[in-house]
Amino acid sequence: MTNVILIIVSAFLLLAVFSFVAEGFYMHKSYLDPWNKDYYKKYNDPRTQIIAHGILAANGHNMQNWKFKYAPDNDKNFDVYLETNRLATEVDPYYTQATISQGTMFEYMALAGNKLGYDLKITLFPDGEYSRDASKEELKQKRVAHIELEKTEKQQSPLYIEMFKPDTYRVAYKKSRLSPGDMEILQSQNNFKNIRVVYIGKGEKYDKIKNYVIKSAEIESGIERIMRESIKLFRKNEREKNRYRYGFSFEGSAITGFKMHLMQALLTVFPGMSNLAAARDAFMTQTKMAAENNAGFFLIISKGNSRHQQFNAGRLYSRIQLTAHTLGLAIQPLSQAIEEYPEMKNIYDNIHKDMTEEGETILMLFRIGEPVSEVPGSMRMDVENLIEGGF
Ligand SMILES: Cc1cc2nc3c(=O)[nH]c(=O)nc-3n(C[C@H](O)[C@H](O)[C@H](O)COP(=O)(O)O)c2cc1C
DSSP, rough: OOHHHHHHHHHHHHHHHHHHHHTTTOOOOGGGGGGGGGGGGOSSSEEEEEEHHHTTTTTGGGGOOOOEETTTOOOEEEEEEETTTOOOOOTTTTTTTHHHHHHHHHHHHHHHHHHHHHEEEEEEEETOOTTOOOHHHHHSSSSEEEEEEEEOOOOOOTTGGGGGGOOOOOOOBBOOOOOOOHHHHHHTOOOOOEEEEEEOOOOOHHHHHHHHHHHHHHHTTTTTHHHHHHTTTTTOOOOHHHHHOSSSOOOGGGOOHHHHHHHHHHHOOGGSSSSSSHHHHHHHHHHHHHHHSSSSSSEEOOOEEHHHHHHHHHHHHHHHHHHHHHTOEEEEEGGGGGGOOOGGHHHHHHHHHOOOOOOOOEEEEEEEOSSSSSOOOOOOOOOGGGGETTT
């Protein structure tokens, strides 16, 4: 009898050790290297140094769909393209989130440039805007931006240091409303023409948004192709996180330390646990918690919906997010209701009817508040892998 127990215990221990080794608990987390404040110093080229900051920005589905090309004849110029190999086209069929994510990234680069002594002179969409349903060919041909670095005085911005903090907090926020002072500071970040920022902290509109957030998540979680797109992007252990360095992981749900390694070990040995039903449950639980626990919602609304405006909405989102950090606040986009696939059309139309004027588009919807806990950083690719043709 003792022998049988001994064998069972040994087998269990062996399986436990095997699963932790298989998930890679001992590995260096290179997917977090770019969050190191000195990471950019590995590079001498100021363009690479600046891009190394840009890639820390929030971006849709953590696809990091940024591609940079250096001018062969001028070491102060570079071009930005939308990377067509990393697109989440089921949720973002018209590349709206992908384009907003070019703007979030640019704002980080602009801040880094100022700190390092460069102004970033930007020409947006120098080959013309890509169309709403652009082919991959069109996306490859039309640059998002041409950027020239111009030497200037080094400037200190209180937002610089905030870039090294995680962007998206998916934990509960305290419910106390924002103070008028905080509101004013956040609103003052908007100096973009034809874009307005709206804060909704209570009342009928608040309840409506809360309902849209939950209803849209219910719709999304019932669409198999979209859930499969997300599951495909989930990196279930350290090996996968180090290998791909984009997409989602447990860090995004603020799960860290031993608990994270335990869950990763289980998923490594029993990959079937990462199935549709589990993904739907996790998504709905997080969304309901997010809808209930916040100090209000923000909308970034633009007149029209051009690529320029999408890009600028991204810039503004980054500014608001970094400024929120300086005020002890955090944010999380809740984008489902403003996504543009057919099943979401009703919700999309209704939220626009309720929240916008004729001809306006909601480009970002996010919650804000004081987070109850800190969250870890999420995966980032190495800057070297985002620059075409070497750096
Ligand atoms: C345009 C856009 C849409 C986003 N939509 C959502 C969303 O619906 N839900 C969510 O939790 N995060 C959303 N995010 C946040 C990204 O998922 C997040 O930035 C990315 O996973 C990287 O994580 P990090 O921001 O913590 O570094 C969005 C970000 C952007 C820029």
